[in-house]
Amino acid sequence: MTGLSIDKLSMRFDLPDGGHVQALQDVSLDLKAGELLSVLGPSGCGKTTLLNIVAGFLAPTSGVMTLNGHQITGPDAERGMVFQQGALFEWMSVRENVGFGPSMKGMPKNNKKEIVDHLLDVVGLQDFKEKAVYELSGGMQQRVALARCLANDPDVILMDEPLGALDALTREKMQSLVLKLWKETGKTIILITHSVEEALLLGERLIVMAPRPGRIHKEYRLPFAEAGVNADLREVKKHPEFGPRREEILNMIWDMEEEIMGTKEDAA
Amino acid sequence: MIPLLMYIAIFVVAFFLVTKVVQGAGVRDYTSLKTVTFGDESAVRPNRAAGIISILTIFLMWGVFTGSSLLPKFLHAPGPFVGDTTFTYTAQVEGQAPDDATVTVRVFPRETPEDAPEVDPGDGFAKNDAVAIAQWRTGLIRVDANDDLKKADGARVIAINGQKIAPGETVQTENGSVTLSDKGTPNFEPTKGWQMEPLYLPAPEEVWTRTLQIASEGFRNFTLLEHLGYSLFRVVLGFLLGAVVGIPLGYAMGLSNWFRGWFDPIVEFMRPVPPLALIPLVIIWAGIGEAGKIILLFLAALWIMAIAARSGVSGVKISKVHAAYSLGASKWQIMRYVIIPNSLPEIFTGARVAMGVCWGTVVAAELVAAEQGAGMMIMTASKFQNTDIVIMGIILIGVIGFGIDMLMRAAERFLVPWKGKG
Numbered sequence: 001m002t003g004l005s006i007d008k009l010s011m012r013f014d015l016p017d018g019g020h021v022q023a024l025q026d027v028s029l030d031l032k033a034g035e036l037l038s039v040l041g042p043s044g045c046g047k048t049t050l051l052n053i054v055a056g057f058l059a060p061t062s063g064v065m066t067l068n069g070h071q072i073t074g075p076d077a078e079r080g081m082v083f084q085q086g087a088l089f090e091w092m093s094v095r096e097n098v099g100f101g102p103s104m105k106g107m108p109k110n111n112k113k114e115i116v117d118h119l120l121d122v123v124g125l126q127d128f129k130e131k132a133v134y135e136l137s138g139g140m141q142q143r144v145a146l147a148r149c150l151a152n153d154p155d156v157i158l159m160d161e162p163l164g165a166l167d168a169l170t171r172e173k174m175q176s177l178v179l180k181l182w183k184e185t186g187k188t189i190i191l192i193t194h195s196v197e198e199a200l201l202l203g204e205r206l207i208v209m210a211p212r213p214g215r216i217h218k219e220y221r222l223p224f225a226e227a228g229v230n231a232d233l234r235e236v237k238k239h240p241e242f243g244p245r246r247e248e249i250l251n252m253i254w255d256m257e258e259e260i261m262g263t264k265e266d267a268a
Numbered sequence: 269m270i271p272l273l274m275y276i277a278i279f280v281v282a283f284f285l286v287t288k289v290v291q292g293a294g295v296r297d298y299t300s301l302k303t304v305t306f307g308d309e310s311a312v313r314p315n316r317a318a319g320i321i322s323i324l325t326i327f328l329m330w331g332v333f334t335g336s337s338l339l340p341k342f343l344h345a346p347g348p349f350v351g352d353t354t355f356t357y358t359a360q361v362e363g364q365a366p367d368d369a370t371v372t373v374r375v376f377p378r379e380t381p382e383d384a385p386e387v388d389p390g391d392g393f394a395k396n397d398a399v400a401i402a403q404w405r406t407g408l409i410r411v412d413a414n415d416d417l418k419k420a421d422g423a424r425v426i427a428i429n430g431q432k433i434a435p436g437e438t439v440q441t442e443n444g445s446v447t448l449s450d451k452g453t454p455n456f457e458p459t460k461g462w463q464m465e466p467l468y469l470p471a472p473e474e475v476w477t478r479t480l481q482i483a484s485e486g487f488r489n490f491t492l493l494e495h496l497g498y499s500l501f502r503v504v505l506g507f508l509l510g511a512v513v514g515i516p517l518g519y520a521m522g523l524s525n526w527f528r529g530w531f532d533p534i535v536e537f538m539r540p541v542p543p544l545a546l547i548p549l550v551i552i553w554a555g556i557g558e559a560g561k562i563i564l565l566f567l568a569a570l571w572i573m574a575i576a577a578r579s580g581v582s583g584v585k586i587s588k589v590h591a592a593y594s595l596g597a598s599k600w601q602i603m604r605y606v607i608i609p610n611s612l613p614e615i616f617t618g619a620r621v622a623m624g625v626c627w628g629t630v631v632a633a634e635l636v637a638a639e640q641g642a643g644m645m646i647m648t649a650s651k652f653q654n655t656d657i658v659i660m661g662i663i664l665i666g667v668i669g670f671g672i673d674m675l676m677r678a679a680e681r682f683l684v685p686w687k688g689k690g
Contacts, residue, residue: 057590077596087587090686091609100605101595134689152595 009063022213038203046214080154101152506565518577576618580611
């Protein structure tokens, strides 16, 4: 079977004071190849833990994950990751950053150059390929990060708030770019975000997670991502369903946040 | 006190002259248009004129207070008295009228000793005297030695230039002062002026000519270049050995629990031990030859480099390592392409510190015992009171230390341009 399958994933951290935190409890999820899933939730709901487990950086305390039929046990080039920021290698040029994955595989120079040039064209950084990454703006750096991930041709792309540190205008442009890349490459993408709008716009599927213990609270299937592939995202936001959905999810998360604050006060 | 006041005066005058008069209409760049500059560190840039004047002032003061021949005479601080001067003393013997006599003092430059001038003995029981005293020195004048009635006959000096004086008291005379010793003998001290005695501070040109002389003739069987070269060679070799051992050690400590646990106590204990404190032990173990010096510098550099490499490894952002893993890099590739380049800026910072410490340590080690080297040169010179060589050595040591740091900074800019950009 193809796609990513997560079955009854649980994660428990033991604390030094003898207590423990149930970061995830019985999270199950099936993602078909080529689906774009956005994950929303209040802080502390285990979104990033989930992503780190899927990436293979953390081993779950229980549960099984499979990708295309084989079990996930550690990090691998089949699952690429795009971080919020600061994960580029500043000692390498833009070109070397994008070509990092192919270099590690020992790909012949010509093939590598072809891939890198193509991806730099796609993200619009052809003119900057010999620059050092720290000379680029935040938005350009994230485009490098996207290109670097795609250069490795992973089956799944995991994005941990990739646009979180960008300004509103750059962010909108990058959202269009993510949709375009998703459609063109047909990759399976899991995108974690704090922005409800971003989750609605980009997520073909959307899950809202709840904290304590971290679990899937609600799941949506949304039409906006498909619509956004060929349209201006600002037009998509005028979709009659967009506003009510946003309000609904915002209220849901707001209630959860209030609950967290409440329990904190009780504890105190 | 006078040099300090003079220095402050030059500082203040130059400040007003340059900032208010000369640079009144300066550049109009962004920083100059800032209205809030007090507290804005970025608006503080070193004033070039101040820097130049500061250096010139040091040499000027050096010249003024040593009577340098590089400066016109009128700029010299008053020098010590040279030439002939006189004072009179009044001697008294119980039962006789007091009698005056003149003492002629010839103060001669130290390099050219002169004899006392010939004087007419004069009349009365107290006879005129003449003595010769070297510049900067004082002279006890046994005025009664040629008198008809001597100290043994009860003669006492009761006044100098007509002013009453008792043992322990001082009377100012023209070009000097006379102090009566406890036993009643006048002690003449010629005016010293404000200049420094060459023994304490030679004039700049003397240091310069001595530098040229040492450079061509050498010092203690080795040329100047050999002395400095030996010091540099020890520093470079000791530092390189320290880096070759320390950097891998630091990497191991940054990457392995066992190495961290094993070496942490040793490194943390050895780091605060000043390398100078190891000199006696190293001399006991390895003697005063090259081996001892290299071992000492190796130890000085080792801990600094190990700690720099360790913190370079610890400083790698975990997201970079994660990114590299999910791009398919192996452990070895992560070491080669992520951890090592990421730690280079820290290692360069450590190397700069280590080079500075090594340079200081080698000079100190050579002060203690060495056949050749910059430190040995100034130590030996000081034993022979060759202050000019000592000052020359200090200046050269400073210049080389500064040069090393400049080179390291240039290498850093060239080799790790991403420093601080992560």
